[in-house]
């Protein structure tokens with residue numbers, strides 16, 4: 177069992193309420209770094225001194241927040257209204273268990289039993305506004321004693337492994353956090369390493385914007401989880417990335433064209449070390465890379481991601497070999513990157 181992934185995915189951290197996952201990460205890395213602080217927005221910023229003569233300041237980023245729900249009010253019957261925090265598909269919500277607020281009050285996203293649905297209702301999607309979280313309260317007053325508007329609700333999913341496969345919640349982006357924790361445990365790099373575990377990525381790359389500004393890196397590598405759309409389709413669409421076929425290297429998404437020099441370095445390193453990799457189909461999505469790349473005077477940046485099925489739902493799936501290959505490829509690429517590679521001709 178990969179204890180690191182278990183601990184990280186089972187801890188809570190809906191955007192802006194990352195306290196629990198942040199303290200866990202700090203415990204996990206504190207012996208492997210030289211200095212750390214938490215900035216005004218809640219980003220955990222760690223410094224690890226280099227051992228070589230390299231002038232590079234390398235930022236490695238992994239956002240630690242996850243998508244979830246925010247309580248927006250309580251109805252007369254004691255059930256709770258909610259809104260999505262980040263991109264959550266309403267189809268994946270009904271019947272799921274959540275934990276609300278700092279006291280982790282358990283609730284169920286209520287679903288009307290199929291016996292009580294007419295044929296129209298069976299075929300239609302229930303909107304988030306029409307759903308309620310049921311905490312078993314008998315009245316509005318009773319519910320209000322336990323929860324309040326603004327409380328965050330996060331999914332409750334036990335981490336499990338079978339063979340190379342792992343399932344759990346919030347692999348986006350605890351899998352990136354786990355990779356960054358692993359990199360910090362390795363021997364120091366020739367350059368000064370800044371590790372940022374950032375907040376509020378899922379609501380608009382907000383933490384990374386200020387973390388990149390304050391740390392002023394010369395280059396950046398962003399560790400992420402990317403949706404794998406690799407199951408059989410009605411139309412024969414080629415998968416964007418597949419589980420088990422290696423780390424996914426971004427080239428372009430909605431917010432960036434990834435730095436071609438770093439992309440070339442990543443693919444060259446993977447090929448020479450015989451680490452499998454897949455180029456993520458360009459288009460769609462977005463990561464902290466776009467916020468970091470356009471910070472200050474600009475930062476050459478690229479994204480390396482673990483393919484993940486069922487991203488942004490209460491339970492997602494990865495192939496553990498992809499995760500180990502992300503760590504291996506990030507490590508090998510970082511040890512050989514230098515300033516000359518980043519000069520334009």
Ligand SMILES: [Zn+2]
Pocket residue numbers: 239348349377400401
């Ligand atoms: Zn993400």
